[in-house]
Amino acid sequence: MIEKRIFRYNNNEIKPGTVIYKMSRDQRVQHNHAxxxxxxxxxATKSDVLVCFNLVNNFLDAPQRHFEFMLKGLEETATELENxxxxxxxxxxxxxxxxxxxxxxxxxxxxxxxxxxxxxxxKWNDEINSNINIAFHEVxxxxxIPARFISPKEEFAAYTLRPKVRKLExxxxxxxxxxxxxxxxxxNQIDNRSQFNKIDYSKFDxxxxxxxxxxxxxxxALDKLxxxxxxxxxxxxxxxxxxxxxxxxELSPYLHFGQLSSxxxxxxxxxxxxxxxAKDAFIEEIFVRKELSDNFCLYNKNYDxxxxxxxxxxxxxxxxxxxxxxxxxxxxxxxxxxxxxxxWNAAQKELVNSGKMHGYMRMYWxxxxxxxxxxxxxxxxxxxYLNDKYSLDGRDPNxxxxxxxxxxxxxxxxxxxxxxxxxxxxxxxxxxKRKFDMDAYLRKVNSIKLI
Ligand code: FAD
Ligand code: FO1
Numbered sequence: 523m524i525e526k527r528i529f530r531y532n533n534n535e536i537k538p539g540t541v542i543y544k545m546s547r548d549q550r551v552q553h554n555h556a557x558x559x560x561x562x563x564x565x566a567t568k569s570d571v572l573v574c575f576n577l578v579n580n581f582l583d584a585p586q587r588h589f590e591f592m593l594k595g596l597e598e599t600a601t602e603l604e605n606x607x608x609x610x611x612x613x614x615x616x617x618x619x620x621x622x623x624x625x626x627x628x629x630x631x632x633x634x635x636x637x638x639x640x641x642x643x644x645k646w647n648d649e650i651n652s653n654i655n656i657a658f659h660e661v662x663x664x665x666x667i668p669a670r671f672i673s674p675k676e677e678f679a680a681y682t683l684r685p686k687v688r689k690l691e692x693x694x695x696x697x698x699x700x701x702x703x704x705x706x707x708x709x710n711q712i713d714n715r716s717q718f719n720k721i722d723y724s725k726f727d728x729x730x731x732x733x734x735x736x737x738x739x740x741x742x743a744l745d746k747l748x749x750x751x752x753x754x755x756x757x758x759x760x761x762x763x764x765x766x767x768x769x770x771x772e773l774s775p776y777l778h779f780g781q782l783s784s785x786x787x788x789x790x791x792x793x794x795x796x797x798x799x800a801k802d803a804f805i806e807e808i809f810v811r812k813e814l815s816d817n818f819c820l821y822n823k824n825y826d827x828x829x830x831x832x833x834x835x836x837x838x839x840x841x842x843x844x845x846x847x848x849x850x851x852x853x854x855x856x857x858x859x860x861x862x863x864x865x866w867n868a869a870q871k872e873l874v875n876s877g878k879m880h881g882y883m884r885m886y887w888x889x890x891x892x893x894x895x896x897x898x899x900x901x902x903x904x905x906x907y908l909n910d911k912y913s914l915d916g917r918d919p920n921x922x923x924x925x926x927x928x929x930x931x932x933x934x935x936x937x938x939x940x941x942x943x944x945x946x947x948x949x950x951x952x953x954x955k956r957k958f959d960m961d962a963y964l965r966k967v968n969s970i971k972l973i
Contacts, residue, residue, distance in 0.1 A: 766962025
């Protein structure tokens with residue numbers, strides 16, 4: 523089955539020599555097909571394995587909030603690797619330079635990378651590939667069914683991806699054996715502590731505060747999954763959309779940084795004692811919807827701009843571009859949660875102060891940015907900027923796709939035509955009040971404690 527997860531960047535043969543796994547999106551040891559593959563090849567070629575992570579301290583303008591979360595998790599990963607006799611190397615600088623140098627220094631025979639459809643990552647890999655002359659294999663361990671394997675094209679919507687998922691899922695929903703301590707270690711192990719001590723925190727953007735409520739790392743991720751399965755899953759169908767209640771899993775930051783895999787979450791949910799309806803609803807989100815986002819970003823290079831919208835959506839938004847807007851806000855007013863709308867402001871405060879916004883409010887939040895800006899392109903820019911800056915799960919295919927869904931009707935259909943939105947699905951505060959206990963949401967947001 524591993525063959526279906528592999529994409530070869532070149533036709534070079536695997537040579538004996540160190541197997542390097544360039545970890546990036548999937549920052550965990552267990553339940554990681556890319557690392558397991560690295561270990562298997564190393565055994566087959568009697569070589570050693572080395573894991574590296576390239577730290578780019580302005581990665582897509584990420585602030586310190588995200589780096590703290592990521593690095594805490596990575597330290598845990600480095601220790602776990604050390605216990606398995608696998609060295610971990612932290613690299614600093616541009617991957618297209620640092621990775622070829624590491625390959626030269628270690629006399630490597632194979633480079634492995636995990637899979638990420640974001641443009642920046644694909645560019646890194648293309649550039650690295652141009653600068654090396656050894657085999658380079660990408661292994662998709664983020665998706666339950668590998669994104670390149672399940673579909674060769676941009677899917678139209680969830681209803682076109684879902685039958686493909688149903689057809690193949692039995693082959694891919696498989697638990698992975700625990701990775702054991704390896705035999706072929708390197709002679710000179712690298713001291714992890716001193717590597718992490720070298721990180722220059724003064725380089726990170728400190729304009730965004732640390733959050734107190736989401737604790738980083740794999741141990742915390744597994745605890746969150748446990749709590750969800752035991753206490754929240756049961757009511758996931760009925761209460762996950764209630765903004766004032768806490769019935770979502772809260773797993774997205776851990777999934778974003780690969781501290782947890784969606785496959786292990788699905789395996790645990792399948793085994794749980796909960797109504798089948800709740801299990802199905804969760805699996806729809808973490809499997810079908812999540813993997814649809816990777817499909818969108820992989821095959822639509824304009825996933826972060828209006829260019830990426832379907833023709834019907836571009837046409838209707840352009841037809842309404844000169845419609846009068848009742849409110850128009852500059853980016854600062856959005857960022858400061860200073861609009862006329864108490865629910866929108868609460869959603870923005872939740873994002874800034876907790877590092878994550880409730881899933882239902884995210885749709886409302888993005889749609890109102892469309893309604894209160896001059897153009898859909900501006901709305902896309904503001905929503906992506908705020909989401910990536912404050913949300914611990916931002917800078918992710920799910921984020922770009924969720925924003926394109928809200929503002930540009932991606933994976934959605936045309937609705938009744940109205941001001942500004944044209945045929946894009948509309949939402950308003952009356953709907954929120956009718957469906958949910960919005961006072962409970964306001965209370966929840968006001969109770970978030972800042973560090
Ligand atoms: P749960 O309801 O517990 O879902 C479990 C997992 O399923 C999530 O962690 C996620 O991986 C997946 N999932 C759930 N809903 C969706 C969805 N609509 N699309 C794709 N996958 C989904 N998700 C992010 O991970 N990062 C983002 O930056 C992000 N930005 C968004 C912006 C907007 C405007 C919208 C409308 C949605 C966005 N989402 C994003 C999708 C979704 O809202 C979040 O994944 C979810 O709220 C995360 O919370 P949770 O893990 O508690 O969700
Ligand atoms: N990936 C890296 O390989 N190196 C980094 O320095 C890095 C920083 C980073 C900061 C914030 C963030 O949200 C993500 C970051 N990632 C980094 C990438 C991340 O692991 C994801 O792969 C992508 O953002 C989305 O899939």
